[in-house]
Amino acid sequence: MRLFDIFVVSASLICIASTQIQLNSVSTALNQFALNFLAETCTQADASLNLALSPYTIWNVMAIINEGARKNTELQLERTLGIPSNRTLREQFRKLQQSLNKQILKNSNGVSLDTLNAVFTRLEKKINPEYQQLIQKLYNVDVTALDFNNAKYATKFINGKLSNVTRGRVDEIVQEGDLTDAQIFVTSALFFKGLWNLKFNISSTKEESFYNDRREVIGTVPMMYNKGLFPLTKVLNDKAFALELPYLDEKMSMIIILPVSTTLQTVVDMLARKSFKTILDDLERSSAIFRNDPVKVYIPRFKIKSDLNLNYVLDRMGIQDVFNSAVADLLGISVDPMHLSRVIHKAEIEVDEDGTVASSISAGEIENKQPPVKIKVNRPFAYFVYDKETQSIVFMGKYSSPV
Structure with missing residues (x-):
């Protein structure tokens, strides 16, 4: 059974240096996922552990997976992410999701937000063309085929792309050993820097x-x-x-x-x-x-760095079949049987007198x-x-x- 590796990466720098009604359904789904995710992560983590999490990147990367999921695998993802299963509503939801992403990524004076959704595949791996076209359209995903047999180059390339988005704050996401059995890496990176409206002295x-x-x-x-x-x-x-x-x-x-x-x-x-x-x-x-x-x-x-494997947390939230090689159905992505082996989340936040840095x-x-x-x-x-x-x-x- 081939493995399907997912790495979710986000980094945020916060340096203390009119709601749109039509987007409510998407923001409500994202926020409810975020609150459930925080509660479950806090339950599983040590009470004294500080946490930095980006529900936006995690939700996006799991939504990208959902576009290629089928049957019960898809149903579990939809329920946990708050995505409609009705096809007509799903299409409307997708359009609103695109609008929400554009709104969030609008930079303004004092606030910078940058993201990257990227899929890295084994050179000989065949991805469903319809799936590739769909995720490029909906999530602005960069799809790159790499020679995973040249692990040193492929690792450097993937880490370099993600490190560039996070301004070097999150690096070495992928190790050379990760490429041995992996067929696909689905990644989402985020960088945020905001200056306080009223700085602290x-x-x-x-x-x-x-x-x-x-x-x-x-x-x-x-x-x-x-x-x-x-x-x-x-x-x-x-x-x-x-x-x-x-x-x-x-x-x-x-x-x-x-x-x-x-x-x-x-x-x-x-x-x-x-x-x-x-x-x-x-x-x-x-x-x-x-x-x-x-x-x-x-x-x-304060400054917090988190490096978490989210498999168990997501399983507890209701996303289970996709991690099980015996029942995972991701045939919308590829004709080859695959399952998620790992969901890795790395994030950093820094808050000081200038902002949420x-x-x-x-x-x-x-x-x-x-x-x-x-x-x-x-x-x-x-x-x-x-x-x-x-x-x-x-x-x-x-x-x-x-x-």
Whole structure:
């Protein structure tokens, strides 16, 4: 049985240096996948592990696979990704998906976003021409045939293409040994750099204690400080605070979700049962009501690198047959029987004073008696980088402990 290797790659640099209704169905599918994916990844990972994830690239690469899946393999992918199985609705969904991708990738002053979807095949491997034409049209996929027998050259070529998109922050994705049995590599890479709309003053950054969910000090972090008109509200039945930090031009924002009196895992699980739009709506209402109330914000400066094998997480989410060589049906890609052997995700995020690049034991302390309100993010929290025009989550993760 031949192997079908998939590598999902994304890197994000965040340096602190009008929703379109017709896209709702696609952004809702992407966001729900993102929240479910974060909840399942947090469940499987160690509680103290920091995570950097790009649901946008993972969702895209699995959608590319789905275009060549058949029967129950296709059904499982559609259910997990939120893609309609009805052919008429599916065609409409595809068109909206193209529009959403174009909207997300529009760069603006202070925000740069670059992606690459690429398929690398063994030189003698025959790909279904209809499948190749479809993924090139829908996902702007580059398809390149390489001599995998010349492992050194092929590895250098693949890694070079992906490293170029991520500005060298994610490299050595493929090892020479990976090419021994592989027939196809399906990859998706992402690079994001955003400058804060209101930068943090580096002279105000100070070392402060960081706590775990049990309110125990587990180390110190460089705590950044800012004061401005930032949307801030309680969400999830008052179990957490949501804070929005916009990037320059306010096309994109980072949202921080900070538990109040429960664990981060509990909050992440609650998020998976909610619509991400409810969080955005709560922030919008708060911004309208308290538009003139400044907020004191304290958040850690941090950098996270993740290198994950996602097979088990995706299996738990309902994508199972595609990993099983006995039942996987990917005959839309090739007449040869294939299955997914690995889904690898590598990502990096850096948040500092330029952008998304009195200590209190109680995180998320909010002083409502008199302005300005204060929020101190000094315990485990989740973060989301999202595109405001399409309301789509592009990058996300959690910060649980100082590195």
